[in-house]
Structure formats: structure tokens, C-alpha cells
Amino acid sequence: MKRFREYILITIGFILVALSLQLFLVPNKIAAGGVSGIAIIINSVFPVLEVGALMLIMNVILFIVAFIVIGNKFGGKSIYASLGLSGTIWIMDKFNVSSYVLTKDLLLASIFGTLLGGMGMAMVFNQNASTGGTDILAKILNKFFHLDIGKALLSVDFIVTLFAAVTFGADVAMYALLCVIINGFVIDNIIEGINTSKEIMVISSKINEISKYIIEELDRGCTILHGTGGFSSKKTDILYTVLQRKQFIKLKKFIKEVDSRAFITVSESHEVLGEGFKDILADE
Incomplete structure (x- = not known):
């Protein structure tokens, strides 16, 4: 069931x-890096070659090269996401979806195209998958030229925008570069928002009741730490737990009922790995 849910989200x-x-970038010739950007540039020179078909061919070639050069580093989810994206765009090309362009304003197309695409990419990345393409090129560069993955990704996207400048002009290329920059921020912030949990510490005379509620009612674990009051020098117990936002609301209400004098600190954790959350060694 978990695996099925992952593939649905991907x-x-x-x-x-x-x-x-199809609705924002392709109709406005915004080649915002990656395999899709290369496909948009080639399509503008050879209109008979559809963007989806080009992406599908390039991704298949890149995966074959990656298996030969890098080895088996790409799991089933990444292959599915990569080929699924290319196939979906190819199907949309057949139905001429890009003709239903929502705006011809380059700024609006860049912003809304990047927001929508970044949201989708974040969903894919959050399931420990990728859409291939640029990732594969970056890993090949990393292997042969020892570039950091992040720098390699930026280098590939920058080269694509240079070709876009030659093909479409400097103005369109600068919008493409803007998309590349914004996309990273969008993906990071959405993933952080999806994975944000509440890290909670509680000092209370009712620690046993609170820990029992967390374990039995919220179905979460907790840890009891033993401390000493700095002012009173009395021994005291400190409860530590990590909960989802909705669970914390329930816990706060329960603590208010059993011990209104409890001391609670709350902070946000942008990523939690381990039992009940994301697997530490999540495979693809």
C-alpha cells in the first residue's frame, strides 16, 4: 500500500x-534548463520533432549511458518518473495541449510555470525519486570532472540557457535563467513544508500520563530524559517527542487538561528520519 501511494504521488x-x-514554458520558448530545455530548443529549430518525443529519446539514451558509465545508481521510481514525464508530454503533444497557452507574457509564464513545475518536482523528489535528465548529466560530470552535484546541475542548466540565448535571444534566455533560479527555491521550500514536524519538549509533574497519551492515543514514541532543576535542584523528568502538526494540537489540548502548569517548548524540524517518519535508508 505504501509503495502504491508513492507511485501515485510521483x-x-x-x-x-x-x-x-505544455501550458507555460513550451509555448513561450522558455528553455529553463535540463532535458526539457534542450528539447524546447531543438523543437524550435526542427518543429517536426515534438518536445515529448525528444525528451523520451534523450532520457532513454541518458539512462543507458548512466548504466554503462556510472552503474546501477538509478532505482525503479526514478526510471518511472523520468519516462513517465517524457511519455506524458509526448501524449500531450499528440493532443496539441501547448496550443491552449494560458499567457504570452514571459514574466507570468516564467513565474507560474516554475511554481507549478516546482510543486510537481517537489512531490517527485519527496518520494526519493527524480525525473532523470539533468540529474544523470550532473552525475556523469561529477564522475569525470569531480564537480559537486549541485555545481554540475547548475553548469548543465547554465549551458542550456546559453543555447537558448543563441536560439531565442537574450531576453527569453534571461527568463529561462530566472526559472532555473526560482525553481530551486520553490522545490526546497515545498519539500520543507511537506516534511515539517514539531519537535517538542515537556517538563511536567504528569509526565507518565502525557507519555501514555502520546504512545496509546497518538501512536507515536517519546523519550523521558532525567534532569535537575537549575533553581530548585530537584530531580525532574523531561519528555521529548516529534509529532506531526495535527498531533501536536491534540497533545497541547491534552496537556492543558492534565497539567496547566506544564512547561512546553516547540520547534520545527524540516526533516525527520526513522520509525514512523521517512526511512533513513529509503530505497528507490
Whole structure:
């Protein structure tokens, strides 16, 4: 069931990316890096070659090269997401979806295309998958030229925008570069928002009741730490737990009922790994 849910989320994710390309970026010739950017540039020179078909061919070639050069570093979810995105765009090309362009304003197309695409990419990345393409090129550069993955990704996208400048002009290329920059921020912030949990510490005379509520009612774990009061020098117990936002609301209400004098500190954790949350060694 968990695996099925992961693939459903990945599917929704790459459909959003496909829509961002077809409704905003492709009609306005905004080649915002990656395989999709290369496909947009080639399509403008050879219109008979559809963006989706080009992406599908390039991704298949890149995966074959990656298996030969890098080895088996790409799991089933990444292959599914990569080929699924290319296939979806290819199907949309057949139905001429890009003709339903929502705006011809380059700024609006850049902003809304990047927001929609970033949302989709975040959903894919959050399931420990990727859409291939640029990631594969970056890993090849990392292997042969020892570039950091992040720098390699930026280098590939920058080269694509240079070709976009030659093909479409400097103005369109600068919008493409703007999309590349914004996309990273969008993806990071959405993933952080999805994975944000509440890290909670409680000092209370009713620690046993509170820990029992967390374990039995919220189905979460907790840890009891033993401390000493700095002012009173009395021994005291401190409860530590990590909960989802909705669970914390329930816990706060319960603590208010059993011990209104409890001392609670709350902070946000942008990523939690381990039992009950994301697997530490999540495979693809």
C-alpha cells in the first residue's frame, strides 16, 4: 500500500511538471534548463520533432549511458518518473495541449510555470525519486570532472540557457535563467513544508500520563530524559517527542487538561528520519 501511494504521488508530480511545460514554458520558448530545455530548443529549430518525443529519446539514451558509465545508481521510481514525464508530454503533444497557452507574457509564464513545475518536482523528489535528465548529466560530470552535484546541475542548466540565448535571444534566455533560479527555491521550500514536524519538549509533574497519551492515543514514541532543576535542584523528568502538526494540537489540548502548569517548548524540524517518519535508508 505504501509503495502504491508513492507511485501515485510521483505520477501526480510529473503530470504537474508536464502541465507547467505544455501550458507555460513550451509555448513561450522558455528553455529553463535540463532535458526539457534542450528539447524546447531543438523543437524550435526542427518543429517536426515534438518536445515529448525528444525528451523520451534523450532520457532513454541518458539512462543507458548512466548504466554503462556510472552503474546501477538509478532505482525503479526514478526510471518511472523520468519516462513517465517524457511519455506524458509526448501524449500531450499528440493532443496539441501547448496550443491552449494560458499567457504570452514571459514574466507570468516564467513565474507560474516554475511554481507549478516546482510543486510537481517537489512531490517527485519527496518520494526519493527524480525525473532523470539533468540529474544523470550532473552525475556523469561529477564522475569525470569531480564537480559537486549541485555545481554540475547548475553548469548543465547554465549551458542550456546559453543555447537558448543563441536560439531565442537574450531576453527569453534571461527568463529561462530566472526559472532555473526560482525553481530551486520553490522545490526546497515545498519539500520543507511537506516534511515539517514539531519537535517538542515537556517538563511536567504528569509526565507518565502525557507519555501514555502520546504512545496509546497518538501512536507515536517519546523519550523521558532525567534532569535537575537549575533553581530548585530537584530531580525532574523531561519528555521529548516529534509529532506531526495535527498531533501536536491534540497533545497541547491534552496537556492543558492534565497539567496547566506544564512547561512546553516547540520547534520545527524540516526533516525527520526513522520509525514512523521517512526511512533513513529509503530505497528507490
